[in-house]
Structure formats: structure tokens, C-alpha cells
Amino acid sequence: MHNLTLAELSRELQARRFTSEELTHAYLQRIGRFNPQLNAFITVTQDEALAAARAADARIQRGDAGPLTGVPLAHKDIFCTAGVKTSCGSKMLDNFVSPYDATVVERLKSAGMVMLGKTNMDEFAMGSSNETSFYGPVKNPWDQKRVPGGSSGGSAAAVAARLSPAATGTDTGGSIRQPAALTGLTGIKPTYGRVSRYGMIAFASSLDQAGVLTATAEDAAMLLGVMSGFDPRDSTSVDQPVPDYTAELERPLKGLRIGLPKEFFDRGLNEQVGAAVHAALDVYKKLGAQVHDISLPNFWLSVPTYYVVAPAECSSNLSRYDGVRFGHRCENPVDLLDMYTRSRGEGFGAEVKRRIMTGTYVLSAGYYDAYYLKAQKTRSLIRQDFLQAFSQVDVIMGPSTPTPAFGLGEKTDDPITMYLNDIYANGVNLAGLPGISIPMGFVDNLPVGLQIIGNYFDEARLLCVAHSYQKETDWHRRMPPGFS
Amino acid sequence: MQWETVIGLEIHAQLLTKSKIFSGASxxxxxxxxxxxxxxxxxxxxxLPVLNREAVRMAVKFGLAIGASIAPRSVFAxxxxxxxxxxxxxxxxxYELPVVSKGSVEIELQDGAGSRRIGVTRAHLxxxxxxxxxxxxxxxxxxxxxxxxxxxLEIVSEPDMRSAREAVAYMKKIHSLVRYLEICDGNMQEGSFRCDANVSVRPKGEQKFGTRAELKNINSFHFVEKAIIYEVQRQIALIESGGQVAQETRLYDSKRNETRPLRSKEEANDYRYxxxxxxxxxxISEPLINEVRRSLPELPDEKKQRFMQQYELSAYDASLLTSSRELADYYESVVRTIRGEAKLCANWVMGELSAALNQDGKDLNQSPVTAMMLAGLLKRMLDNTVSGKLAKEVFLAMWAGEGDADAIIAKRGLRQITDTAAIEKIIDEILAANPRQLSDYRAGKDKLFGFFVGQAMKATQGKANPQQVNELLKRKLTG
Amino acid sequence: MPLSPDEVRNIAHLARLGISEGDIPRYADNLSRILDFVAQLDDADTSRVPPMAHPLDMSQRLREDLVSETSQRELYQKNAPQAEAGLYLVPKVIE
Structure with missing residues (x-):
């Protein structure tokens, strides 16, 4: 069963070839078998999953099931789940049980999906390798000496090893697309505002967006259709109708204008990854698309801009973890200041502290204009580049990451090198655009991803473009050896 | 040296919404x-927060009432x-872009010294x-x-006030305004209306402001005045003895009547807005602003002008009577019943009624004497059923819950004696009982007239109509 | 521009982060490198560029003024490190 895509599982369930309980059981077994080596899950909700599966089976029996009813999935541990530990990968929330469901969780739950558990992640989603998690690093199923990417590394590893047919993720600066690329998955980050942020623990509020990691674009389309849509509890949620993404998948690509930014192919890009992009473009040309050379002249500003904006917002967002109402509190505080500094000092790991301090610094008196205000302006420049590009082309393509998965521990000593792994991703978040990464081949036996960036609210086109490619190729069908 | 005080106030008014500004909690x-x-x-x-529409409307209402500009786009920080x-x-x-900016209010100065305009820099949500x-x-x-x-709604004034009294007058003005607008209940005990004062002093004639201290947590009009007076004296004494005022936050301690630095906020604040x-x-769109404008009630200044014209009251009386919407409404209810006696009604509302409220520490809406009851009493005074002096007794009885004026007059037998024959009879008896005083009076001791009036009133327990007593006495004495 | 240990201590204090003395040099080095890296932004000409706080050009939506919440204090306080009589307890606040 685990070899099937989510779409296939859905069809089989509807045809009653197996029950949700059987399916759920099979995945729980795989988790039991493989999770100890991969460390993809922080929490496995076995009992709740089986109960939900039985309820789904009853719905299917009654004939009031939707396409996703009874299909298992895993949630990144950044989404609040009622009655279930929600740690955000941090010691700070190691003892935190959310009293409520995130909107995303609620929507997928009411569609009848079965939650298998909560996946590992970089602490508070700050990281690109899943090595900042309080719960230890996640291993890449394609090579367990390598990272799965981050911050949605647990979700990526879980789906790549088929411990779950799909998983939710969040993407603040590449946290869905980069791990999807490094583990051979399809990962979509929708337009900012498309999916509600309510109940998704905030890292950087103007950049965070929820999405999914799946085997195929078709799977992503099914999930996104349910997750998306207006939520009155999120002021930044957009009140715009959600297209039927699945129905749009089969649109012909003929005449599609693909923009290829020359800046994506500068120094820093692994040559073989570059070659894989060009090979993918050949597939698109064959399907009738035209490739245009374009330029994003302010591309070089995206990582430094990101590392002002994201830390600034996170420094404020994470102030609520103060040991008063929830989360870690130090033993025997002598006074208020001691309670704050020790609780936060003990509760947060080094990367989170670095970012909080960076953010505190760039917002502080005397530095605000030079750093924060300046970054807000360079952010405008970055968006202008994209708007300019989309006046000429329909989608932008390029590599998702500069290299395939790197080794565990390889970049932990140098934050800047680590940050540059998201060089192609950051700008998309700063502009608020949708982006998808799909498998486009292998370099050194490791999967690499093609990033497709779309215009605002053009997810249907992104999914269709991705799906068209997946009909012509089978990269997305490959499974890591040892997990098939 | 002559010193000048400079005061600016930051008032926090809790808005009267049902739910919170960013959540659905009560x-x-x-x-x-x-x-x-x-x-x-x-x-x-x-x-995540979602903004309450009513809070925005209330801020706009306030902005319009002080003639301020309403920002077409403001930003939360x-x-x-x-x-x-x-x-x-x-x-x-x-922070940078508040919803309301650049308005002003006018305050009455004490003892008829005219009025002054105090600038409101901004008001933000x-x-x-x-x-x-x-x-x-x-x-x-x-x-x-x-x-x-x-x-x-944080309402920030310009540093336009020059004395503790002006600061109190300004605070009262804002207090009255937010209650008129029904955007804040003004309850200072419960903390719905709070005030911080920025106080500094400078040599008279100096243009530059002195270093200011921020006084926190002053929860009554009375304490605002006392806290500022104390702080001004402290600063002057400090400077005159060669010291310097520190820019700091100070807490007013009403028990000791002093201000002292706030320990928890001693470090330099860096709020990283x-x-x-x-x-x-x-x-905020034009249509919303227009809709709110149409919903504005008659404001204190407008009402005051109208009272001066319509009821021919002095500026002082009109100002007092319009200090709250409830008081103004009360007054107008009384006047509507007692037409043509606007000044008399004003005297009673500002006199007996206010005194009784003050004494019992009651709000107008808790007054045992309703506007109709007071009007009923004044009617009896005007038709001579009861004398002005006894009317005060009737008022106190009404206050004590003994019923309306007619019931009390009847029960206590306070009806004025206006029967000429009856009064004549009493006077005759008094004259007969006091032959010596009578002959002294007739010999030219005019002062004794008062003695005879007193005797007559005493004999009737104050119920005789004083005018009639006067006239009859004059006739008989000269007789 | 390298950050001094004192600057690191000051930032850590503003952010209420307890950092051991031994870790200060490492944070000073990391943060200095990050700040140097983002200082590239100085090279961009932004003299005529408006600041962008948000990806979407929308305005704030307004909620009707309705009470929609009921008390769930017991549920919410299950996560509290220390609560008593319905209050969250903290070391004495000195004003």
C-alpha cells in the first residue's frame, strides 16, 4: 500500500479495496520500523490515528466520505493539534499540549484525514537541515549520513520513506521546497495569505506560509484544495475563491512562457544541478513551452534582506515564551529577571538564540533605520523584480537548492553557509509568491529539485505545470533504497 | 527665580466595546x-489578532469630536x-501612524478667567x-x-498646560467628552480612565523645555492635582539646590502624597517598535467617517452654548450643567416641567442636588430624587404651597426616601399659611403679649421689626408666608 | 563591524536570554558575521523605494464586536508552570 500515491490511496479507499484502519495500521507499522533510524517523528499518535481511521471507515460505509476521508497524513509539529503535544522542535514547548487545532489541522480533519503523528523539525522552523531540533537531527532516507533539509525535515523524511503518504509543512524561507528537493518530493508553498496561519506557530509572520510535501503534484493539489481558503481568524488570510486544483491539472502547457533568471545560474550553483535544470527545461520545451531568459537584478539582496526581516519578526514572536503561561520554566527562579533569562536561556537552542539576538539588534534604537527599514525597502526591490518578470512570463524556473543534500554536521559551524542553502527560496517568501519544488533527477545518487515560481494566487498553474512534467518523467516515483 | 510649569497628559480610556480589541473575549x-x-x-x-470594528468607530468618534484629522491609513505596531x-x-x-491626530479641546479657566485651547497631539488604539x-x-x-x-484609546496632549489646575480641567474635559460620546464609562476606580502626567519646569520666559518626569498611575482628578503640585515643588527644589531633574518614570503614592522613581522600569527602555x-x-474610508459623524451626539461645548442662549444662563452655570450628559439631561427634564424658571432650576440642580450627591458619594443615576421629583418640589415653591426655606427640608426628606414633595408637605404639615385672617390673628396675639417692645418700636426703635417677624414665624413653625407677615405687621405696627 | 562582548550581553538582556559567559565569544563572532553579511544591503540604492512591511497590498479586515469566547481557564491553565486560585504565579513583581 505504501507504494501508492495519496491520489491512488484515495481511489482505493473509495473502491473499498482496503479500509482506512488497515491502511493506517500499515503506516503505523512502517513508522515503528523505520522511525528509530530516521527520527522523522516527534510524536506518533497511534491510538488517535486508529480511532480516526475507524471513524473514517464508518463515513465511507455511510457514503458521506470525501476523496481524502481515511487517508493518513502527518503534521509538522509546528501546527497546533488539540490534546496532542505540539513542541515546535523546541525544549521550550516540550511539555506543551495545545488546547486547540490549527485551521489547517481542523480542515484536514473534517475532510476525514487521519493524523499519524507530528513530525520533527528545526527548532521553531529556524534551520535548513533539521539539525537545530531539540529532538535531534532527522536523517535523509536517501543517505542517512546526510540531512533531509529543513525546517520541515521530519515531514520530508517521513514522506520520502513512505512512513506517511503526505505531510504538512511550513515555509518561511524555503522550509518546504528545500527539504522536498533534498528528499525527492513535491513540496508546495502557496501564496502568502492562501492558507490560514491560525494555529501555526509563528516564526516570521509576514513570511510564514503553510503547504504540503507529497509524492506528486496531483497529491499536493488534492490537499491544497482542502487546506486553502479564507479564515476569519487570520487577518492576513485572503478572501478569494479556491480553484479546483485537481480539475486544473490537465490543462495543456502549449504556449507556457517560462522565465529563466540568469542570476540563478551564477557562482555557488553545483554544475550538475544546473545541468538537471536544463534537462527539465527540455522536457517543457517538448510539451510546447517557451523558455525566456530573464533577469532578477536584485536577487543578490534576497538572503541578506531575509536575514534582517525574519529575525526581527521572530525576536518579537518568540517573546511570548516567558515561562509564565505555558512552556518551559527554569527551576527555582530567584526573581522575575532570573525566571525570564533562565527559562528562555534553557528553553531555546543556539540557532534560535542567534536569530532572536540578530532580530533584537536590528530593531533596537539606533539600528532600526540602517537594518530593518533598509531591509523593508530592499524587500520592495525584490518584489518589483518578480512583478516585472511576471509581466513577461507565466512561471519562473530554476534550481530549488544549489547542491544536493549535504552531510550531517557539515554546515552547523557556519551560519552564513547554512543560510545560503536557501538562496533561491528566500526571495519568493519576501515577495509572498507561490513556489513549488519537484524532483528533477539525481546528482551523486541524491535527488535534486526544480523550483517553479508562480504569480500571486497562481497555484493552479504551478500544480498543472508540475503535474505535466511528472506525466513525462518518473523521478517522483523513485523510492530511497531500503524503504521500498 | 520665577518658574513656569509645563504639563502634558497621556490619558488611557478603555473603550466600551463588548469584546476585546483583537479577540472575542468579554x-x-x-x-x-x-x-x-x-x-x-x-x-x-x-x-492571531483580528481587529474589532467598534473600537475603530469609537476612535473615529473621538477624533471627530475634538476636530482632529482621521488618518485614512494607520498602522499597528x-x-x-x-x-x-x-x-x-x-x-x-x-506608533508612527496613529488613527487620530492634531485635535484640540477648550478648557474653562477658574474664576471666569476665560478659556484656553489645549492641543491633542494624537489618539491611538x-x-x-x-x-x-x-x-x-x-x-x-x-x-x-x-x-x-x-x-x-491613548489620548496624548500637547505640553500646553501650565498649572495643575489646568491639567485637571483638561482631564475633566476629556472625561466628560468620552462619556458624552459613550465610548468610555470613565470609571476611574475600576481603571477605565487613567492618566499619566509629563511634568517639567523651566525659568519663566525660557523657550526650551526642562527635563520631564512621567508620573504614572494617578487614578483621580484630585490626585492628579496633588501629584503635579508635589512634583513641581520637588523639581524646583532640586534645581534650586543645584541638582538636575532626571528623565524618569515616577509613581505617585497617594497615601504619602509624594512621587518616587519606579524601580521596575529604571533601565533605559528600548521598545523596538x-x-x-x-x-x-x-x-478608514470617507463613508465610514461620515456615518460616524452623523451618529455624534450634541457635544459639551455645543450644549453649553445652547444652554447660555436658550436658558439665559451664565457661562459658568452652563459649563457646570453640561459637564456630563446625565447632568445636562437631568437639568433639562426639570426645566421642561418648570418653564420660565431656568435659573431657579439651575440653582437647585447645582446647589441642593449636587451637594447631596457629593455628601453621599453618589452618582447622578443613583440619586433618590429624580428630575420629576425635583420639578414637583419647585412647582410647590412657585405656587407658594411651601416656602423656600421649608422647600429645603422637603428636599432632604425626598432624598431620605420619604416620598414626593406633595406627600411630604402633607405628612409633615409644611403647607404655607396664606390665610390673611389667620395670620392677623397670630400677629394680634404677639402684639398683645409684647407691649414693651411695641411701645419701643413705636417710639422709633425700627430694628424691633425683625423681632416681631421672628415671633410670627416661630408661632407658625415657619409656615406663615413671610411676605404676608411683613405686610400685615407693617400695617398693625404703624396702626 | 564586530560586536563586543558587552554589546552581546546587552542584546541578550534586552531579549531576556540567559547566555553563559563562556558562550559570549562564540555569539559575538556569529552575530558579527551575520551583521557583516546583511550589511551588503547598504550597497543597494533604496533612495526612492517605499518600505514594504507585508507581501499583500490589503487593508485590515474588521471583526464585529461580539463576545464569542467562554471561559476555558482550567483547560488553558493545564499548560501553566505555576497557577493557583485561577492566577498565573510568578516571582514577586516589584514596582
């Missing part, structure tokens, strides 16, 4: 601790600091914090977050 006062603190108010992981009653570690407020309770449990503080997220990414810019 704002009702006095609930059990933390029963009105929902996930958003508690700053739980993952929750985060003010970052750590404090146990501040759940998120930041307060959502407005923000959320209130919770409360730290220090009693009850040894060594720890208890945090109640029911108040967290209650909408506040930045636009709140969870909230989008607040756009």
Missing part, C-alpha cells in the same frame, strides 16, 4: 481571574518589552495589559489577564 469588569482571557489574550502559540502582565512580550499599539496582584500569596505575584486585550506583521494597515 471585556466585562469584575469577573473571576483569567475567565475572560481567551487564547488570543493569553498570547498562546499560533493565535508592536511595542516590545517583558512584563508578566503583558502576555505576548509586546503590546499591540500604534492599543490593547490593555493584564494585572499583577501582589497580595495574598507570599513571595509571588498572581497574574490576572482578564483585562489583557481590552481596547484602549515595528509594524505588526499579523495586522494589515487600517484604512
Amino acid at each position: 471585556t466585562a469588569f469584575g469577573a473571576e481571574p483569567n475567565t475572560q482571557a481567551c487564547l488570543v489574550d493569553l498570547g498562546y502559540p499560533g493565535v 508592536r511595542k516590545n518589552y517583558f512584563y508578566p502582565d503583558l502576555p505576548k512580550g509586546y503590546q499591540i499599539s500604534q 492599543e490593547e490593555d495589559a493584564g494585572k499583577s496582584l501582589h497580595e495574598d500569596i507570599e513571595g509571588v505575584s498572581g497574574i490576572d489577564l482578564n483585562r489583557a486585550g481590552t481596547p484602549l 515595528f509594524p505588526d506583521p499579523d495586522l494589515l494597515p487600517l484604512d
